[in-house]
Amino acid sequence: MHYQKIAQKMCDEIQKSFPLSPKVVAALCAVDREMFVPAVFAHQAYEINALPMVDSQWISSPLTVAQMSEYLAPNGGDSVLEIGCGSGYQAMVLSKMFRRVFSIERIDKLFEEALKRFKCLESHNIFIKFDDGQKGWAEYAPFDAILFSACVREIPPTIVNQLEEGGVLVAPMLEGGKQIIKRFRKRNGILEGGESLSECLFVDVQDGIVSEYKKKS
Template identity: 60%
Template sequence: MSDFSSKIRLQKCKYMADEISKVCTLSDDTYKALCLSEREHFVPKGFSRHAYKLDALPMLADQWISSPLTVAKMSEALTCKGADSVLEIGCGSGYQALVLSKLIRRVFTIERVERLLMEARERFKNLNIHNIHTRFDDGQNGWKEYAPYDRILFSASIPKIPENIFEQLADGGILVAPIEKGHKQIITRFTKENGTIKSEELDDCLFVPVKDGKGY
């Protein structure tokens, strides 16, 4: 990758972050993370010209890379400042994990579709990203070995958060997920205080649903 090409991509990232900031309020940290996250590396071949538009894009295995606007909203809802570790359920292309890697020291991300995870791992390797740890598994199992997590993020919609996932959230931690309610999905923020879970609905959204088991 030439320095010139990287400079052009970073200029596009900044333009994209500026467009997002016109739609929703961004903290300085989230804005900077978006400016440093080159989405072009995470979109399917043939879609590079669309990489910095505020659109979701299709991937293999009937999955989608979320709109950067949605990624920004989810990242902002996590309130990452002061957090040391985050668990992401649904790695997908790896773009959301990339943004989180600019905000939180340790990122743990799980993907149930092996082909997607292999591609994401290769992208992280090519970009010399060393603080993202990946796991091939059903995300609903969580990743107990490194729990508790200061933050947990679902990058797929789910009707209800499994209790074992709340158990892996640190006290004082925040979990953000697209919760299915009828025909709608709502970005919902959960906080854990003295073992009690409180929830707050934030915004409508659209994600692929969480699925059981592993896929290949």
């Protein structure tokens, strides 16, 4: 497929600043990012920057998606919960790494567009729900991994309860005036670790969650 060569070039560009495992490279190259950006920005789909969507939201840059995927679980697993589906691009990448992906979106326009994309692409292992992501998705818990695709001030106890013992949670969080991607592992029923992995950039916090707008400088 034509997009795979372009996606490989994108991965090569990403790896100039951030090393990727073969598993994540394969996942990124298996997804046509052009399907997830507004048509007017199709020519910029594989550039390493964020792009605007509806409702003043942004589709994460490929670099951010690559980082989050790498930090989450390069070896994959059975199920992953994503909080903040957005365009659906991150969920689609995760679907190449996990057997089942459960994604929640709270903005109706984004939810409807993502749902249409998944149907068009026949993504049978992605399940999406319109709801407040901080409630999680109890019906399918516990999850092997949980990913916040939006910055949070703290991790809700409800979400911690839905993570499998020994599972990994990755979330961009506010720390010392900066926004840092952090990784936790659940042990004895609580989150441990809190590794600070890399700095990221998001818009102002609203309702405890913020959406990414990272751009090339």
